[in-house]
Amino acid sequence: MGALPSRFLQPITNRSARAAARGEGISLTGVSKTYRGRGTEVEALRDLNLDCPEGSFTALIGPSGCGKSTALRISLGLESHDGGTVRVAGKTPAEATRSGLTGVAFQDAALLPWRSVRKNIALPLEVLRRDPRAHEEQIAGLIRLVGLDGYENALPGELSGGMRQRVAIARSLITAPQVLFLDEPFGALDQIRRRSMNVELQRIWLETGSTALLVTHGIDEAVFLADRVVVMHANPGRVVAVIDVPFERPRTPDLFSMPEFHRLADHIAEVLHGT
């Protein structure tokens, strides 16, 4: 903690400045979405309500095709929705993303293969038409934060899967986002690496204090990271339960082996499988 330069932390930790934005995390109200193909219709989301208070960590869990990724993509303005309202930091998704209030990491690191680690992290700045040179310090700080010192100029092809994923996390933080979207960011990693990444993600998130929405398949991951786990079912995609996770922060890897952890995880699994 406290490893970040103060300039980096400032916009996020300045609670007084954020007071006006209180209650403006992520809110999806009555959102519906239907995919229409040739003669087929798939109801991806029906009347979805999801409220992530500011500064909270929410995990969205559900089987494949339950629309959890769709909900995240709608919140980012990557997909349109048919009905309902979506607010991210009090704005429409398009406004929020365009003003650089959001950060995102996908299941695949999706790094540009021809850009170095540093330049990949700077990509969102370029999209937002900010000058990457003015952010050199933040970039260096983030590279340290995700533990990639010395790899600043490496190309993605020279990194391991875990390292690439850490670059993606760093990239998602470069805009100092108020709202962080994580779409199965560790889905492609093995169980061991995934757990260590979970610990690191918690550390990083605590430092930034942003509102986080994590889409995941992994119950362990959801319980370890989130304040609340939102369980979804498919056909049509809808929320079936919101389960609070009461563990103290910062959570340590020991938590994975504690009986309370397993009890909660088992409960979520039951809700998930509808038994």
Place this chain on the structure above:
Amino acid sequence: MDRRQFLGTGLAGLALTALPIRAAAASPLAMQAAWINDAEFSGYFLAIDKGYYPENGLELTYLPGGPDVIPESTIIAGRADLALTTPDTTTRAIAEQGAKFKIIGAQYQKSPHGIVSLKKNPIETPADLIGKTVAVPPVNTMTMEALLKVNGIARDQVNIVPYAYDPTPLVRGEIDASLDFTTNVPFTIGTLGEEAHSFLLYDHGVTIFNDTVVVTEDVLKEKRGDLVAWLRASRRGWEENLVDPAAYPPQWADTWFAGTGRTIENEIYFNTAQKGLILSDAGVFAMTDESIEHNIEALSAIGIRATRDMFDTTLLEEL
């Protein structure tokens, strides 16, 4: 010549292929030749080198031809003022397509086109062609048809294949004869170790000119004086060149004949062989009433309705 110089001239050659020969306050005139640079155009090369065109008030642009160049097209498109053509093509275009051409002179009194064969398997007369394979440049198919028609041979009695001006098939016996310039190809056949035999189409009823000087009626009207000047300068070039056909080609090895892939001996042979076909008692380019009559007769044999008014001899009369 070192390499750099060479590349330099190469670039220059590239850029200057169609650049006018400069002279002060001269009228520009462009001529389209019928073929790539060889001895067939010696008279013009000489007249250009010696400055006869500027002397006659002309700034001449010389455009070389090639197998795919249709000289008549160049003057229709207005890229040249006069062109050297084969009279059968030109008169047919006038008669059938209403092209507004006038023939104002003829370089060859007798067309050099002939049937070339090997001495060991000679084609002596048109009748010998029956049952044989003859290679004919597709653009000269009409000329070949004229020969057959005039001599009473049916088109299907002779096997006509395309000719790409390569004597190898003839030497190798793959074809029996070719329609080509008798002034040129026998030399090459000689270098390939065979002896050639040839006869002129002209001597067997195809009594036509060749390299006829053709202009459009518009150009004739607008540039009459320049055309007369061109005929005068060119005639002088030709006369001087033909005094000793071996004299000039060696001088053009690095200029006009550079890069054609042909030897200077070949050009001397060509220049010598064409002497009798060009010179006329009435002067180079002459078109006598008698010879025009012969042309019209020969052309009518293949169904081209050539008439006297396609030939305009008034410019020659001014010389």
Place this chain on the structure above:
Amino acid sequence: MAHEASRAGMIRNVVVIVALWEIIGRLGLVAGGALPAPSGILLQLWADRADYPQHVLATVSGSGLGFLIGNVVAVLAGLIFVLMPATLRLLRGVNIAIFALPPIAIAPILNLTLSGMAPRVTLAALGVYFVTMSATVIGLSQYDTRSGDVVRAYGGGNWMVMRLVRLRGAVPDVLSGLRIAAPNAVLGAILAEFGGGGRWGLGSYLLGSLGRGDPFRLWGIGLVATVIAGLSYAVFAIISERVLGTTRSVTLNTAIPAPASALSPIGRLALACGAVLLPFVAWWAFVTFTGVPDMIAKTPLGVIDYLFVGDQSAIARQKLIAALAETLPVAFVGMVCGLGFAFLLAVLAQMSPAVIRAVMPIALFTQTMPLVALTPLLVLLVGRGYAVTMWITISVTFFPAFVLLVQGISRVPQSVLDLPRAYGATAWTEMRKVSIPAALPYLFAATRLTVPRALLGVMIAEWLATGTGLGNLLNQSRGYLDYGMIWTVASVSVLLSVAIYYAVLEVERATLKRLGMQMVE
């Protein structure tokens, strides 16, 4: 390691082929010495060394300028097509027409309407446009959608995705397009030189030398042309190899691309009509723009008038039909033989990679050797009957098809091949179950791509060797100043190419759909 070994094998094969050639040439075994020994060709090349620089310079500058212009236009067009897909549909007719243009039919037209270096440059540019344009479209379309999502997630629009992700991602595809396009530019320039009447250029040199009866020089010119084309191919192949490593995504994108936005039926109809009409509009505009007199330059209406209305139209139609009756069967049989042979050999090669190593050098050599330079040599080798037409047609269809098929089959993952083997399948079963179906889409793609080449090959053979069919009609018409026929042959050959292209496309769609397979672009 395997790469090294195959390269060594390739070099060994080239050495063996050259040595065999030398022996055959020395002993005059083929066609009474019409195939000269490489050493003799090199000696002649040395003797003619003073002639070459200017000719090479002219050809290289003509094809280079055309290559540059054609590719700039192609990349810009590809960019526009991807950003505005409607334009791609609208210009489909123009694109296919440019792809299907047999250069030999267009060369006389360009020489009639343009002057100086313009015909060479234009023909070279036309030769590269389609290849580079489609490579650009494919490269820009098949970008990593995940990277695109990252950009969009920060509010980036289409242009931002294009700038940051797609343009750079398309570089390898564009480069491989340029690699294939480069020899096309050389061929185009040489073909135009045949009719351009310029003094310099390898095409002009070849023509001047044809009358010399010197096979050593003819082969020398052919080889120089091949080397120019081959070098330009190699340059882009090397650059492309360098760039590929930093472009390919490390992980595989499994996301399914979103379907293209649907158009209203009226919009689609309008675009289709536009696509059909535009090539004719372009033709019209070209004729008007160049300002060449009506007698020489025919508009689409002029051709219709010539073929169906004018006094001579009956004769013209008769000539055209007679020529088509000669050309089409040969083209068809030659293509079927070439493609069938390529298919067979490619499938066999799958079982024995040595075959690939033996055939590939020859394939690449003949691919880069300009057809016009090859034809006179083939005439010397096999005479001027139907054999030469068949040979040319087979060679122009066989090699591209073979290269494409081998590439296609080699993309079949090893695991797929291992599966039948693991169940003890015989080589034949394996071929029937895996290799042949895997090669089928590539066979169709090869067929589509080689149609214009086959027509070009037949027409060149007819023009230079057999004196029959469309090629001869085109050539003879020039002798008769029959401009109407020149334009008719050009437009009919383009229309034919397009028609056959679409016919193959339909069969391909139906067959692959039935087999549940993907089309190859």
